[in-house]
Amino acid sequence: MEDLKLTLKQQIIESLNLQGMTPADIDDNAPLFGEGLGLDSIDSLELMVLLERNYGIKIEDAREGRKVLQSVQSMAEYIQENRKI
Amino acid sequence: MKPVYISSAAALSPQHSFDNEELLPDIVSTDTGKLYVIDTDYSKFINPVAIRRMSRILKIGISTGMRAVQLSNHPINGIITGTGRGSMRDMELFLGDMIKLNEEALNPTYFIQSTYNSVNGWLAMQTKCTGYNQTYVHRGHSLEMALLDAQMLLNETEEPQTYLVGGLDEMTEDYFLVKSKKGYWKKDIPNSLQLLKHNDTPGSIGGEGAAFFTLTNQAENAMCKLAAINIIQNPTEDIIKAAIDKTLADNNINIKDVDVVLCGLSGDNRFDHLYKSVFDNMTAHTTIAAFKHLVGEYDTSTGFAMWLATELFKHQQIPEVIIQKKGIHPDIKNILIVNHYILNSASIILLQL
Structure with missing residues (x-):
């Protein structure tokens, strides 16, 4: 799980071009949107693409997506249970 | 207009x-x-x-x-x-x-x-x-x-x-x-x-x-006046000459009043002949200058020429690197931009102090 979270943080930084950030700067449980990383709606689309490309996960229900994309922790747990790649 | x-x-x-x-x-x-x-x-x-x-x-x-x-x-x-x-x-x-x-x-x-x-x-x-x-x-x-x-x-x-x-x-x-x-x-x-x-x-x-x-549309504190914009499709030497003459006439100035012409010469033998009328018709008064050797060829290069014109007005001097033919004008009040882009477009813009 720890390895997965580290990889996921690296993928988020690369995918969203979070310049000057390292995985250590992202708290596992901090909200990705709003107060935490301060991501926006376009970022949420980019994260959906990240999940599909790297883990074969397609989230089609917006409410489910909102829960999954709460934090790195919630994303990693969902990936572990649902990954196809 | x-x-x-x-x-x-x-x-x-x-x-x-x-x-x-x-x-x-x-x-x-x-x-x-x-x-x-x-x-x-x-x-x-x-x-x-x-x-x-x-x-x-x-x-x-x-x-x-x-x-x-x-x-x-x-x-x-x-x-x-x-x-x-x-x-x-x-x-x-x-x-x-x-x-x-x-x-x-x-x-x-x-x-x-x-x-x-x-x-x-x-x-x-x-x-x-x-x-x-x-x-x-x-x-x-x-x-x-x-x-x-x-x-x-x-x-x-x-x-x-x-x-x-x-x-x-x-x-x-x-x-x-x-x-x-x-x-x-x-x-x-x-x-x-x-x-x-x-x-x-x-x-x-x-x-x-x-x-x-x-x-x-407010003249106060302006850098210069954009007096005319002429867009030309399928330009030829004659069409360019006629368009320059009309632009100047429409603005009540003579060819001898043009202090600087900024030409879009690009070193391309398919297009540079378009500027022949500029070299043939401008008098000793006018400095003929070029700019594409500084910025290359691209669709909106007229923008650089317009910016350059505002700078020439401001500094009242012309860098040697752009001069193709030096004129004897005492100052810079009227600048004509004659530019083209590959294929079939050209434009003439008159800027005045």
């Missing part, structure tokens, strides 16, 4: 044109056949959260536009841009992903920002300008169409109004490669500063840039 006034100008180009007190210091040249914009600190002009997902041309366009707004004394009523190619890099990445990923799981950012009006949209959000917002995509006429639109809008109202108007284009490796197959670029590449001497072969060198202006 009534003239309009330029109240501010900003340009990012392959030369040191951005925020320099000096006129064209430390001239940049290349042997690669490609002249790229010199980057500035874009974070000074763009929201830090948004900048991370922007491509280079967005940063270049938005920063140049924001600088022109900062330099103007007038609030803006609308934003009008011209671009021949838009955000090429985002479009190439998006199309590349479509092929690579079989049209699935495509990044939204490339798609959203590859649209031609991205720069306009960002400028509107950053300046909070909810007025008229238009992007012209007409190859070599793109900026000229934007200028003409602004001139018409300003002519239609008696209210004091100001529009942010600009042109932008970027060069990518793929664009350069594709257009090299169409004969756009010289096969034997000269140093860029020698480009105009190699005018016996086809092709030019590639370039890019952005230039923005605030155009207003």
Whole structure:
């Protein structure tokens, strides 16, 4: 799980071009949107693409997506249970 | 049409044109056949959260536009841009992903920002300008169409109004490669500063840039007057000569009143003959100058020429590096820009102090 979270943080930084950030700067449980990383709606689309490309996960229900994309922790747990790649 | 006034100008180009007190210091040249914009600190002009997902041309366009707004004394009523190619890099990445990923799981950012009006949209959000917002995509006429639109809008109202108007284009490796197959670029590449001497072969060198202006119907504190814009389709030497004569006559000036002509000479033997009438008809009074050996060939290069003209008015001197034929005019009050773009477009613009 720890390895997965580290990889996921690296993928988020690369995918969203979070310049000057390292995985250590992202708290596992901090909200990705709003107060935490301060991501926006376009970022949420980019994260959906990240999940599909790297883990074969397609989230089609917006409410489910909102829960999954709460934090790195919630994303990693969902990936572990649902990954196809 | 009534003239309009330029109240501010900003340009990012392959030369040191951005925020320099000096006129064209430390001239940049290349042997690669490609002249790229010199980057500035874009974070000074763009929201830090948004900048991370922007491509280079967005940063270049938005920063140049924001600088022109900062330099103007007038609030803006609308934003009008011209671009021949838009955000090429985002479009190439998006199309590349479509092929690579079989049209699935495509990044939204490339798609959203590859649209031609991205720069306009960002400028509107950053300046909070909810007025008229238009992007012209007409190859070599793109900026000229934007200028003409602004001139018409300003002519239609008696209210004091100001529009942010600009042109932008970027060069990518793929664009350069594709257009090299169409004969756009010289096969034997000269140093860029020698480009105009190699005018016996086809092709030019590639370039890019952005230039923005605030155009207003208020004469007070203006940098200069934009007296006329003429757009010419399928130009010939005779058509160019007739258009110059008409432009000058319409503005009640004589050919001997033209202090400087900025020509779009590109070293391409298929097009440089268009400027023959300029060399043949201008008198000893007029300095004939060129600019494409400094910025390369691109759809909206007229923007750099217009920015350069505002600088010539301001400094009242002409850098040796652009002079093709030196004139004897005591000062600089009337500047004519005669430019063309590959294939079939040309334009004539008259700027007056």
